[in-house]
Amino acid sequence: MYRCEDFANVPRSRRRSALDLKLPLWSPFERTGHHCVWSGASAMVWFWDEARVGAGTEAGTRRGRRPRVLPETVFLAKKPDGVHLQTCQEGFDLQYWRSDVLVDAFWFPSRPDERELRWFMDRQEEATGTSSLKMVSEAPEAEIAPEPWSSPITAREWFETNERMLVGACLLLLSLVVVWQEARVWKIHLLDGRVASDLARVQGEIGPLLDARNELARLRRTNRALSNILAEPSQARLMGLVDRAIPSAAARFWEWHYRQRELKVVVGDPAPDPITYVRSLEAEPLFDHVRAEPAPGEDRIEITLRVRTWER
DSSP states (O other): OEEEEEOTTSOGGGHHHHHHHHHHHHOOSSSEEEEEEEETTEEEEEEEEHHHHGGGGHHHHHTTOOOOOOOGGGGSOOOOSEEEEEEOSSSEEEEEEETTEEEEEEEESSOOOHHHHHHHHHHHHHHHOOOOOOEEEEEOOOOOOSSOOOOOOOHHHHHHHTHHHHHHHHHHHHHHHHHHHHHHHHHHHHOGGGHHHHHHHHHHHHHHHHHHHHHHHHHHHHHHHHHHHHHSOOHHHHHHHHHHHOSOTTOEEEEEEEETTEEEEEEEOSSOOHHHHHHHHHTSTTEEEEEEEEOSSTTEEEEEEEEOOOOO
């Protein structure tokens, strides 16, 4: 998935932290991997399901080095202003560039048709206030460059790359802390007069850590609950997909019933064609088991379908 966000109203020193706070709100995944390229105050962010992508990097991790994961786009040449259709190694990437910034991008597993192209351009016109956008170019599959045009490696990526070395250093440091703590305990036993004051001081140090740990556990439970909510499809989004897939411009919604991924819609259409409705809705990747049959009332058709697992 891709998103471009403007952080011009955030101080430069806090933009990366602001991005880290925004990313869980954008991502529907429980574990999110991401790559960000900054262009001034604009953050061009690709993010993905780390649980699925990370499974393919286990071999490199076992060899002692965690491989970096980067999107294909950063290895291809930047485009001039306008809408471009980029042929990828798998599928097609519809991109909208402005001033060397990738404002929006949407990946299709197969070549997008005219309806999908028009939908993407309408989205850009609505978001930017422009009008009459046209396709500037259709780039064939390009040769992958040896180096990405991404920004320098971040501190977080550096930490992930050197994870094994850092773990060893932390274990060594922890061992030194444990040894020091043991010596300190023996000293406390020898100095009976200071046992009570030292114990009170240690309890004062541990108390905030326990409180912080409890707060962290609470936040993790909250994030997990929010992830479960975001995994369910938005009915507003579903209504937009159904409306886009309905083949007749004169059709109108009469009824809408959605429960546990089962959707039933009654549509009014002066000339309903159930076969055309089924084919149009089945072309939408999110819909399955589509059925269409006449509904009570004049010029009405009842559509039932199953919503597949929500992926973003």
